[in-house]
Amino acid sequence: MTTNPSWDPTQYLRHAGHRARPFADLLARVPALPGAPPRIADLGCGPGNVTTVLTDRWPTARVTGYDNSPQMLADAQAYAGPHLDFAYADLTTWTPDETYDLLVSNAALHWVPGHLEAFPAWLDGLAPGGTLAFQVPHNIDAPLHALMRELGNTPRWKPRLGDVLRPEDSVHAPGVYLDHLARLGCATDVWTTTYHHVLQGEDPVLDWVKGTGLRPALDALADDPEAQGAFVTEYRDLLREAYPSHAYGTVLPFRRLFAVATKEAR
Template sequence: MSRDIWDPDVYGRYAGERSRPFFELLARVAADDPDYVVDAGCGSGELTSELARRWPRATVEGFDSSPAMITKARALDAAPRFTVADVTTWHPDRPVDVIVSNAVLQWVPEHRDVIERWITALSPGGWLAFQVPGNHDAPSHAAIRALCGSPAWSDRLGDYDRGAPVGPATEYLDLLGGCSRVDAWETTYVHVLDAPKGENPVLNWVSGTALRPILDRLRPDEAKRFTAELAERFEEAYPARDFGTPFPFRRIFVVAQK
């Protein structure tokens, strides 16, 4: 897993839209007074601080594989402890009462194994809650794949195709069927995105995450040309309205109690 998939500043442009699924996920976690809470893939830490506010008596820890994100998280005036770690290798030194993972596991091909390890790491009655984007087939991602495979870019980016990075909600329901309870659901948000004049809001959105592995492979002049071509495709796929640009975004949620 790349250490710097996320750009903290670009990712934060639509912080409200990106944080809403976190709160809707957390609302289904019925832990009353946990002792140890972990945010796996905590990003820049603001949402980890929400865990500390919800459970003020708990030890709250956040970790992320991106040093840039952890640097930003440590600058917060917040109670959680933040460390650099990878979800594929992280293992707690004691049982965890709540593990939360917000929009991270889609980057981990072996995330089903990770989920099973996390269940093992929970204390009896502990909770696992995660959400992942389920928009791999959305026009935004289809446009990225098509541009990468076009004659102008195929020599540099033609091998870019992550396949389907996550499964449907029912797959995770089956995976966690041995838990005492499992709640799995899907939601399609229709975000209304704004952007400064002359910028494409959908391009701004994907630049913080989905485009990072691609842009890292290009020279600055190439990246500028690639994003300009992609913006044209986005303008066609997501036409702007007077009130903003509607951007449907599907997400998959799972909450399980051990």
């Protein structure tokens, strides 16, 4: 599995409104933070557009957005200000080097193998009463991903793509997160929501996935534009059948998993 694909902020932001909504839904369940002012980290901040929501919610907070993509961080710098900065971090190895009141992650942890094992150290970096909150896609079995994996495992593509696409265990079942975080002493709330995004334009589901899940395949075939184009065309045709277009647009059902874990206050 490719854990650090190249990212195209412009492509990613083409569906910014749909992608930002789950972050707002996640933050709506975050309780009051213990710090005054709070210290917040956005883990996997991407291009920074939703990180700014944190400064709207907690105007006095000091917020740092962390990401491992130079492209994303370059775009995020446009949002930097007195209370908001951005820095490089690899979430596969990152641990807090100061005390935070909120660690939040929006659609990033599915790119971090073994992220369950990171939670104890992250929680150690939280102030008493602080919160770890995250959301991740929970739709690895949806046609969007299943068709990509099936195509990537055909004889033509498996030699180049068989090991780079997101595996089916990149996100755990809701109960796994609940049990893990509760055993670590947190008051934990876990839930799932399925959004039915109505997308516009030609091949909008392909356009959506070009900004996220298709990135590893695009990277793996980047040195062979003809092969890359052929794979994208085959995948596009499968998506057209799985997600038919209607007069009002194309519906993309998208299930997400949310977790809010609050550390015991002393």
